[in-house]
Amino acid sequence: MDSLIPFTTSGSLVDCVDRKMLVILRDGRKLHGVLRSYDQFANLVLEDTVERIYHENLFAESWHGLFLIRGENVVLLGEIDLDREDDILLRQVEFHELEPFHKRAIELKKQNDDSKSQILYEQKGFCKEGGEGDGY
Amino acid sequence: MLPLSLLNAAQNKPMLVELKNGETCNGHLINCDNFMNITLRDVYQTNSDGDRFWKLKECYIRGSTIKYLRIPDILLDAVKEEQVRAREVGRNTRGAHAGGPGNRGGRGASTRGGRGRGGPMRGGRGRGRGVQ
Numbered sequence: 081m082d083s084l085i086p087f088t089t090s091g092s093l094v095d096c097v098d099r100k101m102l103v104i105l106r107d108g109r110k111l112h113g114v115l116r117s118y119d120q121f122a123n124l125v126l127e128d129t130v131e132r133i134y135h136e137n138l139f140a141e142s143w144h145g146l147f148l149i150r151g152e153n154v155v156l157l158g159e160i161d162l163d164r165e166d167d168i169l170l171r172q173v174e175f176h177e178l179e180p181f182h183k184r185a186i187e188l189k190k191q192n193d194d195s196k197s198q199i200l201y202e203q204k205g206f207c208k209e210g211g212e213g214d215g216y
Numbered sequence: 217m218l219p220l221s222l223l224n225a226a227q228n229k230p231m232l233v234e235l236k237n238g239e240t241c242n243g244h245l246i247n248c249d250n251f252m253n254i255t256l257r258d259v260y261q262t263n264s265d266g267d268r269f270w271k272l273k274e275c276y277i278r279g280s281t282i283k284y285l286r287i288p289d290i291l292l293d294a295v296k297e298e299q300v301r302a303r304e305v306g307r308n309t310r311g312a313h314a315g316g317p318g319n320r321g322g323r324g325a326s327t328r329g330g331r332g333r334g335g336p337m338r339g340g341r342g343r344g345r346g347v348q
Contacts, residue, residue, distance in 0.1 A: 105283070107238070116217070116292065123219040123252075127292060146292055148219050149284040150252060153236065 093118050096159055101126070103149065104156040108186070110134075112160065113147060122151035133182040139170045140178040217295055223248050223285065225295045231256075232286040233277060238264025241275060252279030 085091040096115050103111045103124065110133075113126030126147040133140055200206035217225075226245050233241045233254070243256030259272040 107283070117219055117222065119218045119220065125217075125219050125222055125292075127289075144286060145289045146287050147284055148223060148287060150279075150282045152280075153283045 089118070089120055089122050093122075093157070096157070100160045100162060102156070102158045102160055103154060105149070106153045106155055111144075111147065111149075112141075115157075119151075122154055122157070124149045124151070124154065124157070133175070133178055134170070135178055135181040135185060137170055138173050138178055140173050140175040140182075142175040217292075217299065220248075220250060220252065222287070222291070222295060223252070223254075225298075226287050226291055229288055229291060231288070234283045234286075235277070235281050236283045237281075238283075240266075241272075241277065243272075243275070246274070249279075252282055253277065254279070254282075 097117070099115060101113065101115045103113070103126065105111070109131060111126060111129050111131055113129035115124060116127050117125040126149065129144045129147045130141040131144055197206070197208070201208055227247065228244060230242070230244050233256070240262050241256060241259050243259035246255040246257050248254040253276070255274065255276050257274050259275045261270040261272055261275070262268065
């Protein structure tokens, strides 16, 4: 069955329709939602979408609803195993409580990366990076 | 229902568009095309930090600069219902054509059989296609 479907976007995603999926965007956002539709560019329609943020052993969710994501911005699309979803050893907290920590962590990481690339540029003869962070 | 057809169906609906640079635009969709280029009316634009706002009467966004669009939740249901209704209409008109020759061919066999054969098969195919 699998071998009959060519490795194309449409071939690999057809089994994922109407399943709960995790989408990671190029800006690092993690979205959980039900995949309702997609096309050859991997533009995605996600229903009942929540954004999840993590910090240490905590996580929080913020409800967003119906999303149409432009395919270019997708880094990863993964199916969520509903049977094992609740086994994770993380504690859920309120989004507004966790958000400041999450933002701070992003800021620190950015500062760290900036100073690292500054040192590489000045002392080791590296070129300036594009400032894309993880380089997605 | 492909993503871009959903966007097409969202005309005149409110939506939030986030651009790749993090800026957001809140407004009603006027029009869109197959490149995802869109025009919005009565737009509230915010910068990427979310601390500055602009009000625009109308704006055009090039599709390639879009990160994602958030559209009203009810739209998906509305579009699904619309599709079902369109399919019903299609089936009824096609059913009428198919019924004609069937009746003529096997009058003795019963008209119910003829319609029964045509109806469910056609319906089954229609639903299969509609998944997406």
